[in-house]
Amino acid sequence: MIARWFRLAAVAVASLALLARPAAAQQILRDAETEAFMADMSAPLVQAAGMEPRNVQVLVINDPDINAFVAGGQYVWVHSGLIAAADNMNQVQGVVAHELGHIEGGHVIRYGEGMKEATGITLLSLVLGAAAIAAGGAEAGMGILGMGQQAAMGKFLAFSRAQESSADLAGARYLSKAGVSGKGSLEFFKKLQNQEYRLAIPQDDSYGRTHPLSGERIQVLREVYTVDPAWDKPVDPKLEARFERIKAKLVGFVSEPAQTLLKYPESDRSIPAHYARAYAWHKSAYPDKALAEVDALLAAAPHDPYFLELKGQVLLESGKPADAIPPLREAVQLTNQPLIATLLGHALIATENDANFAEAEKVLRNAIARDRENPFAWYQLGVVYEHRGDLPRAALATAERYSMMGQDQMALRSADAAMQGLKPGTVDYLRAQDIAMVSRAAVEQKRKKK
Template sequence: MRHFLAGPLSRAAPRSAGRLACFLVAFLTLFSLMVQPVAAQSILRDAETEALFTDMVAPLVAASELDSKHVDVVLINDDQINAFVAGGQRIYFYSGLINTADTANEVQGVMAHELGHITGGHAIRFDEGAKTATGITLLSLILGAAAIAAGAGDAGMGIMAAGQQAAMGKFLAFSRVQERSADSAGARYLGEAGISGKGSINFFKKLQNYEFRLGIPQEDSYGRTHPLSGERVTLLRDVYEKDPAWDKQPDPKLEARFQRVKAKLLGFTADPAVTLRKYPETDQSIPARYARAYAWHKSAYPDRALYEADKLLKAEPNDPYFLELQGQILLESGKPDEALKSLRRAVQLTNNQPLIASLFGHALIATEDPQYLDEAEQVLKAAVNKDNRNPFAWYQLGVVYSQKGDNARAQLATAESSLLEQNYAGAIRSSQIAMAGIKENTPDWIRAQDISFIAKAEFERNSRRR
């Protein structure tokens, strides 16, 4: 942006005005994109991770006086060190942030900050900063165009350029105020929850070191959406050190769970060679074995993966997530019959946790034994009733219906899956086929109609954007 404005400017008024008009469009598009959820990102779903996040954020949600039923923490598969909110009460964490954090306490510091954005209504109020900035931009464009039309081309271009700079400066200042407000609110929630702010300070120091490595100037935060991490550490330390929770020790059970999930996440997302370097065979800890099991499974070495899973279960025979891992390895290495025992037990121990239940349902189908179809239908219906945001479970339920000859409901389940995956054309097609085969005005027919309406509206909106 700055390079464009600093480059040579043509004296030809139509061409110059055209460039600035294009710049304005890009500027407005930037604001539009910044307030939209990152729907295209790859979301990671895991029963153990989601249970951990729920327990980590719960005391902070209580301190913020939000309703815990409506606060959700979502994990995105991305190496960036980032977290954000995008409307509603959903916090998005990038896997890179989890991999960078050393402790659960550090992640809780970020959670508290993001809750500060939610309670401050910052995603909603984003339009305030955008409107002010675009107002300046539009005014400068009008005045500049008038000057160009009057023959003062250089003056007109100067007005436009100054207007763009002022608009961006105004918006960035607005963003920094929101970040400081979220910092302050987050510190308050940590204190009221009795959680030490040391993790928050430590994580900001990590960000500060990251800024140093990138060569980001540390003199002032002008031209940035966030205050400098060093500034935040200085301000927050004074608040945290006065809080009674400053010297409180972290929950050892929560910390142990975090280390497990962190290792599991690395094993699942990273190149296996990276995982095996970080967690070599000499490391016999639970997190190390967990990470290696996923790395070996990802590398198509099922025997080695099962060896690590068996060792984990020897240490903790009734751990549902170790049973889930064992079942997953067996299922995905072509042994669905052998996977059933582990997965059935995992489902029982977690009171039919929907993500684990959907994997169990898949294993029942994969045996290709008709005797399991009724059980698979029961398991998968229970899974989608508890969590209807899982396209995999809906797809598997569709397979069950198809194998039982209920093609209309197979199409309805496929429509549900397609809608969740934003395949709106597929959702429209499947929902209409379902409606044709289901008795009119029954609950399933009405749901198929709803999916059709929603998918058509989204399809048309996306078409207009192109």
């Protein structure tokens, strides 16, 4: 983890709580171009870490903090604020390499070890403190409790800092093996160090922190990176150009339009600037201005699938679904990308033309076959099934969507409805049964906790 994403707190009498900030609690930013870039950028690092690139995903969440983390599985979660703050792709690569160190080291799973040791100290102090209080030494007993809590927290924090240092060195190994310079990693740690200066964080000792001080990390890593053969290796200019594009579109999407237009003024005629302004104008409900920016992009690259996707999106969301179909259809043909295919399916349905529903079903089923983790695709497929009167499969699609969103009661209700109309033993029936079983268990578990 690049920045603190754990909060430690004393609860009741010297208990220790570890609260992770799960990605599910934040808005995941799904974007075809961004995900393709992240996969290509990180693939050499993933291979260097001994993992299979197709099994590791680097995803973006909508959070302005400069941070990244892992929280189980082979997922690296990168905050939108980190990408916006990064000066170049190499800085993001340094962050991703560090997070891969956490995955390869099994650090999320091993946090239980640190908690176990800290809890042991806490419980021992609880017993000794209670004994002292029972013997009439209330002040001494409270002192034991306080010292036990402090010792437990210190033990856990030391464990956490050791894992961070281990991930730093592992990330450095991956960068070296992949032939990627560590300059970006050092540059990013300097950004974090500047934050520490602004927050007046003491720089003499990292005791009491989950992470080593950035200055300490820079000192260790500088000795590793500067002697590496890849230190002076330049970044891939094509990948860097792609990074500038996804950074600009991300800024345009998450920032206030006025901020985007200030950062990317009309005088800037670069591809990233057109991209950012297109999103800013679209967010501001100026579709004509947004389309003018998109047309400028397409003038430079008429068959760029992501420019075509954006044109289709602007047209669709400004009430022109029929006009959105040709650019979206071409974008799907060029990429076979399930997120873009879902948008095409949406446009086909939004025309309310019966002739388009067969194509919409085909497009959406193909999209889901390649990416089942897309609630909106399931929603659109449910609309298709309902339109043709296939209510059991509409209910199954709805169950899939609610299950993915963590709405267990609604998923259970929809799965039960689907089973009422599906033939027992069929693939769809068994899938509805699975969703019902998992959802029912989750609902019961939540009920017991109340």
